[in-house]
Amino acid sequence: MNDDASxxxxxxxxxxxxxxxxxxxxxxxxxxxxxAQYGADVVKVEPPAGSATRRIGPFAAGQxxxxxxxxxxYYNTGKASLVLDLPAQQAELDALLxxxxxxxxxxxxxxxPRLGIDLGTLPNxxxxxxxxxxxxGLTGPWKDYRSSDLVALAAGGILNSCGYDDHSIPPIRPAExxxxxxxxxxxxxxxxxxxxxxxxxxRGQTLDVAIHxxxxxSGELANPFWFYPEVLVQRQTCRHAQPAPTAPALFAxxxxxxxxxxxxxxxxxxxxxxxxxxGALGMAAxxxxxxYAHLVHRQARxxxxxxxxxxxCLVQDAETLYHEGQARGLPIAVVxxxxxxxxxxxxxxxxxxxxxxxxGEFVGVYPGPPIQFSSYRxxxxxxxxxxxxxxxxxxx
Amino acid sequence: MTTTAPKHxxxxxxxxxxxxxxxxxxxxxxxxxxxxxxxxxxxxxxxxLADFGAEVIKIEDRxxxxxxxRLPLYKGDPRSxxxxxxxxxxxxxxxxxxxxxxxxxxxxxxxxxxxxELASELIAASSVVTENFAPGVMERWGFTFDRLRELVPDVxxxxxxxxxxxxxxxxxxxxxxxxxxASGLSYIAGLPGHEPSGWGLSxxxxxxxxxxxxxxxxxxxxxxxTGLGTEIDVAAVExxxxxxxxxxLDVTVNGHSTHRPDFxxxxxxxxxxxxxxxxxxxxxxxxxxxxxxxxxxxxxxxxAAMGRPAWASHPEFASQASRFAHQDRLDGFLAGWTGARExxxxxxLLQAHGVPAAAVQNARDLTETDPQIxxxxxxxxxxxxxxxxxxxxxxxxxxxxGGADHWRSAPLxxxxxxxxxxxxxxxxxxxxxxxxxxxxx
Numbered sequence: 001m002n003d004d005a006s007x008x009x010x011x012x013x014x015x016x017x018x019x020x021x022x023x024x025x026x027x028x029x030x031x032x033x034x035x036a037q038y039g040a041d042v043v044k045v046e047p048p049a050g051s052a053t054r055r056i057g058p059f060a061a062g063q064x065x066x067x068x069x070x071x072x073x074y075y076n077t078g079k080a081s082l083v084l085d086l087p088a089q090q091a092e093l094d095a096l097l098x099x100x101x102x103x104x105x106x107x108x109x110x111x112x113p114r115l116g117i118d119l120g121t122l123p124n125x126x127x128x129x130x131x132x133x134x135x136x137g138l139t140g141p142w143k144d145y146r147s148s149d150l151v152a153l154a155a156g157g158i159l160n161s162c163g164y165d166d167h168s169i170p171p172i173r174p175a176e177x178x179x180x181x182x183x184x185x186x187x188x189x190x191x192x193x194x195x196x197x198x199x200x201x202x203r204g205q206t207l208d209v210a211i212h213x214x215x216x217x218s219g220e221l222a223n224p225f226w227f228y229p230e231v232l233v234q235r236q237t238c239r240h241a242q243p244a245p246t247a248p249a250l251f252a253x254x255x256x257x258x259x260x261x262x263x264x265x266x267x268x269x270x271x272x273x274x275x276x277x278x279g280a281l282g283m284a285a286x287x288x289x290x291x292y293a294h295l296v297h298r299q300a301r302x303x304x305x306x307x308x309x310x311x312x313c314l315v316q317d318a319e320t321l322y323h324e325g326q327a328r329g330l331p332i333a334v335v336x337x338x339x340x341x342x343x344x345x346x347x348x349x350x351x352x353x354x355x356x357x358x359x360g361e362f363v364g365v366y367p368g369p370p371i372q373f374s375s376y377r378x379x380x381x382x383x384x385x386x387x388x389x390x391x392x393x394x395x396x
Numbered sequence: 397m398t399t400t401a402p403k404h405x406x407x408x409x410x411x412x413x414x415x416x417x418x419x420x421x422x423x424x425x426x427x428x429x430x431x432x433x434x435x436x437x438x439x440x441x442x443x444x445l446a447d448f449g450a451e452v453i454k455i456e457d458r459x460x461x462x463x464x465x466r467l468p469l470y471k472g473d474p475r476s477x478x479x480x481x482x483x484x485x486x487x488x489x490x491x492x493x494x495x496x497x498x499x500x501x502x503x504x505x506x507x508x509x510x511x512x513e514l515a516s517e518l519i520a521a522s523s524v525v526t527e528n529f530a531p532g533v534m535e536r537w538g539f540t541f542d543r544l545r546e547l548v549p550d551v552x553x554x555x556x557x558x559x560x561x562x563x564x565x566x567x568x569x570x571x572x573x574x575x576x577x578a579s580g581l582s583y584i585a586g587l588p589g590h591e592p593s594g595w596g597l598s599x600x601x602x603x604x605x606x607x608x609x610x611x612x613x614x615x616x617x618x619x620x621x622t623g624l625g626t627e628i629d630v631a632a633v634e635x636x637x638x639x640x641x642x643x644x645l646d647v648t649v650n651g652h653s654t655h656r657p658d659f660x661x662x663x664x665x666x667x668x669x670x671x672x673x674x675x676x677x678x679x680x681x682x683x684x685x686x687x688x689x690x691x692x693x694x695x696x697x698x699x700a701a702m703g704r705p706a707w708a709s710h711p712e713f714a715s716q717a718s719r720f721a722h723q724d725r726l727d728g729f730l731a732g733w734t735g736a737r738e739x740x741x742x743x744x745l746l747q748a749h750g751v752p753a754a755a756v757q758n759a760r761d762l763t764e765t766d767p768q769i770x771x772x773x774x775x776x777x778x779x780x781x782x783x784x785x786x787x788x789x790x791x792x793x794x795x796x797x798g799g800a801d802h803w804r805s806a807p808l809x810x811x812x813x814x815x816x817x818x819x820x821x822x823x824x825x826x827x828x829x830x831x832x833x834x835x836x837x
Binding site: 013014026034038055056058061062070071073074075123137139141142143145148151152154155156158161162163164167169170171172173174175177181182185186187189190192194196199200203205209212213217218219220221222223224225226227228229230231232233236237239240243244250252258259260262326329330331332333334337338339340341342344347349363364365366368370371372373374375376 | 423424468470471476480494541559564565566568569570578585586587590596597598599601603606607610613614617618620622624625627628629630633634638639640641642644645647648649654655660663665666667668670676677685687747750751752754755756758759760762769774786792794796797798
């Protein structure tokens with residue numbers, strides 16, 4: 001949204017915000033990354049052996065090394081790394097907390113003392129906003145229960161909606177740390193609310209972010225279906241879990257890919273668009289017959305319609321179906337893999353992907369900032385820090 | 397979309413005084429939002445603003461009833477998608493109630509010139525404008541960022557769409573599953589050799605909404621500091637790509653393609669090498685428990701919880717690397733143990749031994765029996781004139797500085813017309829009556 005070729009002088013939304021990050025999981029790390037992406041000064045405090053995520057693969061070029069973990073690289077761009085040996089260096093951590101605006105603590109409550117965090121004394125710093133992200137929260141009967149991304153998605157209800165039509169197959173986890181991502185996005189909102197509050201009152205506060213609760217309110221239709229008609233949704237292959245089965249929405253294509261298309265019979269406009277499209281390829285079969293103008297007839301012939309649609313998709317490649325269908329106003333999508341997403345023409349035209357380098361070495365192509373402002377800018381992409389790269393000097 | 401005579405005439409001033417707009421509490425008190433959002437993403441994004449004190453005025457159109465009002469999530473009346481009543485009461489929809497609590501509702505027919513004038517007056521009386529139409533719709537009504545800046549010089553104009561407001565696919569139609577497919581999030585979930593299992597929900601409706609809420613808060617805070625308004629462009633597809641995670645770098649850094657026969661890995665976890673790591677059958681129909689073991693401590697806890705069965709001491713399960721290498725056999729044994737037991741019983745037993753585990757909970761579990769959700773008050777209840785008392789999904793963060801201000805369930809269609817037109821826009825009762833008769837409101 002900034003077409004001017006001159007240096008971008010728009011302000012950074014988080015300019016001047018000092019953040020201390022004590023995070024050993026992707027929830028706190030993603031929150032720190034979002035703050036850094038928009039200009040916050042984020043210091044990641046790590047133990048001498050490095051953050052736990054530095055030991056999680058995959059590794060760049062397969063070399064197991066705390067400075068080559070792609071998990072660490074993904075979640076930690078834009079930060080400084082400060083190694084503190086706790087409790088020996090507690091005084092240094094305390095000094096940082098005294099000068100910080102926000103501290104992110106992301107770990108099970110039992111690990112807080114080892115991270116140098118004492119919930120009893122944190123609130124003594126009047127202006128500090130303490131954002132504590134834990135598996136089940138700081139209070140309640142399950143507060144000490146252990147978790148993982150899979151366990152969090154199970155406990156919070158989202159896993160119950162995901163999987164295959166075949167229920168002899170267990171529910172299947174949507175991949176890559178999504179429970180942590182959900183928690184990070186709520187933590188981000190909460191930090192902003194606390195900043196607005198502090199701007200007005202001068203006082204910080206403690207934010208108790210339970211990953212469990214964040215997942216539990218993010219299941220979309222599942223809870224309202226219980227709150228109102230008191231029915232439970234049942235998982236289906238790559239489409240909405242529903243109280244009763246609905247038709248498949250994934251269609252195999254000529255080039256061995258898939259498109260997603262949920263045919264809604266009730267609306268006549270997309271129906272007509274679809275039949276016209278099929279007709280243009282000589283594949284509308286009997287669907288052009290006048291009886292199909294009636295919803296009852298379409299509903300009665302649904303399996304027949306679905307089989308024609310399957311054949312129609314099988315003779316075309318996925319990209320053609322995607323762009324031609326969209327051009328005809330149909331909400332159809334190609335099922336992109338990560339390999340394909342990075343070459344997406346739309347995202348390329350928007351300049352979404354960023355090339356990140358470290359000491360002249362190519363680090364990777366990253367997704368860019370997910371929010372665009374006309375009046376504000378995101379920070380230029382900076383690489384993930386090497387362990388202890390700040391050399392002990394921060395906020396000089 | 398044709399204009400038809402309204403089936404549901406504008407309601408009179410609410411009979412119940414507790415539903416009358418009142419001063420709000422919270423960090424966003426005093427901020428008025430002209431909210432053009434509809435469907436899921438926008439409604440969830442502005443819900444958070446309404447929860448924390450903003451006066452969010454939802455602008456609806458009687459000739460084009462918001463989908464969540466129409467979807468058949470009715471109390472005591474189980475129906476599936478597609479079983480909507482043709483003449484459904486728009487005030488009965490449960491999903492709308494969940495999305496639009498704490499908001500005000502006004503009906504304005506934006507397909508009329510007078511309607512667009514009213515909307516302009518409302519924008520001029522607000523400082524934030526939100527919308528999630530396909531690009532071009534607001535422009536067609538004349539509501540460009542430049543026009544909005546004439547009405548409110550420091551306006552925050554938050555635009556939430558599937559593909560963003562630039563680029564070759566900006567006009568593509570999208571909703572949650574389309575965004576998930578296009579951004580890569582559907583492809584990466586599933587069993588090897590199967591079609592993707594993807595998502596059984598519009599995950600990206602929620603996630604894009606949460607990012608949009610944050611974007612608006614960022615703009616509000618910076619406007620207070622710099623005086624600058626802003627246009628905000630959040631493309632749900634870009635948020636989606638940013639949520640792929642480290643797997644994306646495995647492609648861009650290592651050139652490790654995700655087009656391979658052992659991809660994706662289902663419930664198994666390769667990074668780090670966890671085992672057992674899966675979802676196992678329990679006693680009962682379609683009941684499951686999730687278990688994650690990352691290290692020797694977790695394994696020893698699991699062994700102890702199971703009463704040290706003979707199979708567990710087999711040498712192939714002696715180390716984490718070996719357990720990972722022999723997952724097929726390990727999963728078979730573990731499923732044999734879990735299969736005879738109740739899912740919550742397993743969860744509590746394993747947790748007592750320090751093993752991360754949870755029952756695969758459904759919405760009934762979360763609502764009726766989950767003691768953690770209950771202790772935190774994450775779901776709360778409000779009364780509604782048509783629906784009656786109903787539960788809501790709250791903001792899932794406990795804030796020591798004070799939480800959300802829940803003052804009212806969702807507005808009835810046009811419930812706040814006389815407040816918005818009369819008290820905010822200063823339109824007299826006689827003219828309001830004319831607007832009603834002419835079908836403008």
